[in-house]
Amino acid sequence: MAWKVMMPKKIMFGENAAKEFPYPNKALIITTTTPDIYNNWLDYMGIKGYEVYDKVTPDPAIETVEAIQKEYESKDISCYVGLGGGSSMDVCKYLGKLTGKPKILIPTTFGTGAEMTTYAVISFSHKKKLLQDEAFLADAAIVDPYFLPGTPFNILRNSACDAAAQASEAYDSKLANPFTRFFCKEAFDILENGIINDKHDLLPYGAMLSGIGFGNASTTLGHALSYAFSNEGVPHGYALSSCTTVAHKFNKSIYYERFKRICQKLKFEPIKLKKPLDQAADDIMPDRGHLDNNPIPVTKQDVIKCLDEIVSGNPLL
Numbered sequence: 001m002a003w004k005v006m007m008p009k010k011i012m013f014g015e016n017a018a019k020e021f022p023y024p025n026k027a028l029i030i031t032t033t034t035p036d037i038y039n040n041w042l043d044y045m046g047i048k049g050y051e052v053y054d055k056v057t058p059d060p061a062i063e064t065v066e067a068i069q070k071e072y073e074s075k076d077i078s079c080y081v082g083l084g085g086g087s088s089m090d091v092c093k094y095l096g097k098l099t100g101k102p103k104i105l106i107p108t109t110f111g112t113g114a115e116m117t118t119y120a121v122i123s124f125s126h127k128k129k130l131l132q133d134e135a136f137l138a139d140a141a142i143v144d145p146y147f148l149p150g151t152p153f154n155i156l157r158n159s160a161c162d163a164a165a166q167a168s169e170a171y172d173s174k175l176a177n178p179f180t181r182f183f184c185k186e187a188f189d190i191l192e193n194g195i196i197n198d199k200h201d202l203l204p205y206g207a208m209l210s211g212i213g214f215g216n217a218s219t220t221l222g223h224a225l226s227y228a229f230s231n232e233g234v235p236h237g238y239a240l241s242s243c244t245t246v247a248h249k250f251n252k253s254i255y256y257e258r259f260k261r262i263c264q265k266l267k268f269e270p271i272k273l274k275k276p277l278d279q280a281a282d283d284i285m286p287d288r289g290h291l292d293n294n295p296i297p298v299t300k301q302d303v304i305k306c307l308d309e310i311v312s313g314n315p316l317l
């Protein structure tokens with residue numbers, strides 16, 4: 001069967017990548033941070049003749065995207081630069097789709113590879129929606145460790161777990177192909193080495209490769225289960241520690257033991273659910289995007305069994 005792989009037109013990785021990138025004039029910088037932080041970043045990048053939109057909030061809404069489009073319509077912007085965490089990049093991706101202008105994505109928190117993917121999370125009527133569109137793909141993705149040292153341990157830990165979950169779930173995905181498996185395997189090896197041996201400087205590279213892999217092959221049951229917990233406020237990467245471990249066990253994944261070891265090393269604790277398991281399973285079952293790509297068919301009873309295993313013992317032992 002034929003397969004297709006997409007990734008940004010240009011990828012720059014490593015020290016000084018964001019400094020050496022030739023930014024066009026009249027770029028619109030989109031960020032969630034404040035001037036005291038991003039002015040230092042922009043100095044470092046050496047970008048000139050730009051505008052800044054810094055009113056993006058976490059979980060950005062479609063109204064924000066449309067407001068930016070309107071505000072800058074008459075200002076002849078050449079491209080968008082998403083500078084920050086996932087929210088800045090998601091807004092940038094959607095704007096690029098609306099206007100057809102190029103987008104440059106620069107993650108500044110140790111990320112999960114979002115700068116590599118055709119996915120964007122945007123809220124419509126206060127509901128977060130995971131969207132996929134080829135038009136979301138970056139024209140350039142720049143991963144520069146300069147931005148990362150400030151990342152707090154909690155965020156680093158959750159992101160590392162997310163990146164490892166993405167790589168290993170996507171490896172097993174029904175949508176995987178030899179090319180994506182190559183990236184997922186390499187990503188997992190690097191992330192595992194970085195986490196187990198405390199070589200945290202390896203994590204950004206591992207996360208970037210994971211982004212290329214899962215961005216083309218999709219995540220599966222572990223991610224589907226995790227949203228029941230995220231809906232109750234458990235951070236995404238944290239929820240995956242237990243959810244992906246149990247999902248890997250269900251799928252008899254070659255990554256089950258290795259993923260669990262990563263979670264033990266990162267000292268994740270068991271997670272709880274307030275909702276009755278049956279109701280949570282009803283919420284999870286319509287998530288066909290993840291469940292249909294799972295290597296083994298998943299019934300509602302399977303989901304309840306997995307949830308029970310997550311909440312009633314410690315799946316990480």
Ligand SMILES: [Zn+2]
Binds near residue numbers: 112162166223236
């Ligand atoms: Zn994820």
